[in-house]
Amino acid sequence: MKRFILLFILTVLVSCNDNIEPLGSIGDVIESPYEITQISFKADLNSTIAQDIVLDFDGIDLFTGIIPYGVDIKNLIPSILINQGNALIKLDEINYQNDISSHDFSKEVDLDIFNASQSDYWSYKIRLTYFTGLPIISVHTDNIPVDSRDIYVDGEVDVFGGLMFDDIDLASIRIRGRGNSTWFHSKKPYQIKFDTKTSVLGLPEDRKWVLLAEYSDKSLIRNKMAYQMGAMSSLDYTPKGEYVEFFLNDNHQGTYILAQKVEESSNRVNIGDEGYLIEIDQDYRVDPDDVFFRPTLFTQEYTSNVFNVKAPNIAYGTAEFSLIEDHINAFEAVLFGADFTNPVSGYRAFVDIDSFVDWFLINEIAKTVDARWYSSIYFTYVPGEKIKMGPIWDFDLSYGNVDYADAEFPEGFWIKYNPWISRMFEDPYFENLVRDRFDFYYQNLDNFNNTIDDFSSYLSVSQSYNDDIWQTLGTYVWPNPVWFDTHQEEVNYVKQWLAARMNWLNQELGL
Numbered sequence: 261m262k263r264f265i266l267l268f269i270l271t272v273l274v275s276c277n278d279n280i281e282p283l284g285s286i287g288d289v290i291e292s293p294y295e296i297t298q299i300s301f302k303a304d305l306n307s308t309i310a311q312d313i314v315l316d317f318d319g320i321d322l323f324t325g326i327i328p329y330g331v332d333i334k335n336l337i338p339s340i341l342i343n344q345g346n347a348l349i350k351l352d353e354i355n356y357q358n359d360i361s362s363h364d365f366s367k368e369v370d371l372d373i374f375n376a377s378q379s380d381y382w383s384y385k386i387r388l389t390y391f392t393g394l395p396i397i398s399v400h401t402d403n404i405p406v407d408s409r410d411i412y413v414d415g416e417v418d419v420f421g422g423l424m425f426d427d428i429d430l431a432s433i434r435i436r437g438r439g440n441s442t443w444f445h446s447k448k449p450y451q452i453k454f455d456t457k458t459s460v461l462g463l464p465e466d467r468k469w470v471l472l473a474e475y476s477d478k479s480l481i482r483n484k485m486a487y488q489m490g491a492m493s494s495l496d497y498t499p500k501g502e503y504v505e506f507f508l509n510d511n512h513q514g515t516y517i518l519a520q521k522v523e524e525s526s527n528r529v530n531i532g533d534e535g536y537l538i539e540i541d542q543d544y545r546v547d548p549d550d551v552f553f554r555p556t557l558f559t560q561e562y563t564s565n566v567f568n569v570k571a572p573n574i575a576y577g578t579a580e581f582s583l584i585e586d587h588i589n590a591f592e593a594v595l596f597g598a599d600f601t602n603p604v605s606g607y608r609a610f611v612d613i614d615s616f617v618d619w620f621l622i623n624e625i626a627k628t629v630d631a632r633w634y635s636s637i638y639f640t641y642v643p644g645e646k647i648k649m650g651p652i653w654d655f656d657l658s659y660g661n662v663d664y665a666d667a668e669f670p671e672g673f674w675i676k677y678n679p680w681i682s683r684m685f686e687d688p689y690f691e692n693l694v695r696d697r698f699d700f701y702y703q704n705l706d707n708f709n710n711t712i713d714d715f716s717s718y719l720s721v722s723q724s725y726n727d728d729i730w731q732t733l734g735t736y737v738w739p740n741p742v743w744f745d746t747h748q749e750e751v752n753y754v755k756q757w758l759a760a761r762m763n764w765l766n767q768e769l770g771l
Contacts, residue, residue: 486626
């Protein structure tokens with residue numbers, strides 16, 4: 261392949277009347293005398309490679325290849341063939357001896373070829389995809405099983421960030437199971453806890469992280485799609501997550517999402533020292549040390565619900581406990597009172613209405629089965645401020661992925677029948693805000709579809725390995741209403757369901 265340097269020679273003449281006039285310019289094209297004929301990694305030079313790997317060339321400046329799992333990508337000896345032997349080669353500005361020098365290829369590598377006098381050089385890139393292309397999280401617990409949602413197991417974690425993210429080498433952690441219904445699947449979700457706040461895969465530092473298994477969601481996309489909508493919204497905080505390959509004690513567990521945990525933190529739910537993070541949950545799911553209350557009106561309709569105080573750590577009977585319980589009861593009394601639409605003394609005096617609108621729409625678009633009343637309903641309250649809905653959470657049983665409720669179908673309201681939301685819809689002001697805000701999401705339908713396609717492409721290799729392990733494609737997994745033989749069909753179903761859902765809402769909301 262020829263590389264070119266364009267040399268511009270400009271000659272000027274300063275005339276006697278001080279006018280500068282160019283006599284002319286000459287553009288000479290200088291061909292590179294050096295041509296890379298092949299870049300490869302030979303098995304006889306690299307002990308972790310089973311057979312030679314020859315890289316592809318894009319015809320311009322990029323060499324690419326796929327490196328199998330188990331190959332020591334951080335210590336590879338490349339074989340670089342050039343049509344002339346008198347060139348100097350540098351990898352990331354380090355002199356390279358062909359078939360001798362090893363190099364770290366876990367990140368994109370700059371390859372420069374200098375002529376014999378080192379007066380000119382020509383630049384290339386080497387970009388290797390390791391395994392499936394996803395970052396890899398490897399946890400080791402000395403083969404102690406992680407079989408409890410309550411008891412942590414000590415361990416160490418390696419994070420291979422791949423092309424896009426930084427690595428983490430052997431950090432001490434603790435790991436336990438997590439989840440409710442998801443814990444009883446074959447593919448388990450987990451929570452890991454670092455000794456100190458740690459940034460993982462470019463996400464803001466914190467100690468606790470969750471590994472979402474996405475076992476029921478064969479598209480592997482629903483939670484990530486919801487995160488995208490949340491990032492576009494007015495909600496103060498939406499969890500972020502990145503796809504990873506997860507290994508536990510050297511056993512490949514498949515495709516996971518490493519996500520931020522919903523918790524009070526300066527980098528997550530930032531409510532300061534006096535704020536409250538509340539989850540509406542079921543009484544049988546709370547832990548013995550949880551502190552909760554039952555507001556007077558919400559729990560009249562849903563008697564098994566509790567309002568679990570996730571932060572701060574308070575005790576029953578304290579002033580802090582009475583403050584949040586009394587405030588929610590006062591809010592509900594106004595919301596369900598006769599003058600609730602009054603813009604000054606009605607429910608709007610208690611709530612950040614934009615957060616309620618966005619929380620409602622994101623969950624209603626996805627028709628998230630739990631968010632009607634059951635669980636994973638979060639809100640915050642900072643004394644002296646207004647109640648804010650969010651963050652959003654738990655979307656694996658959304659976008660038509662549930663067979664035990666009308667949430668399966670793209671038609672029909674679902675979250676609208678949440679007691680608080682239902683009452684607010686009786687206020688024309690709130691209803692008009694919902695109508696106007698929905699148009700923002702509706703106009704982004706093409707962007708949502710493109711995002712889904714991007715996720716699908718990114719997971720094209722990983723999802724195949726995931727199904728080889730768990731063999732869920734083409735089979736029923738609770739609570740799938742439909743199931744398909746291929747990952748692409750699962751993805752297509754999400755797109756088709758989302759389009760039908762958005763069109764139904766657009767018509768029903770009268771836009």
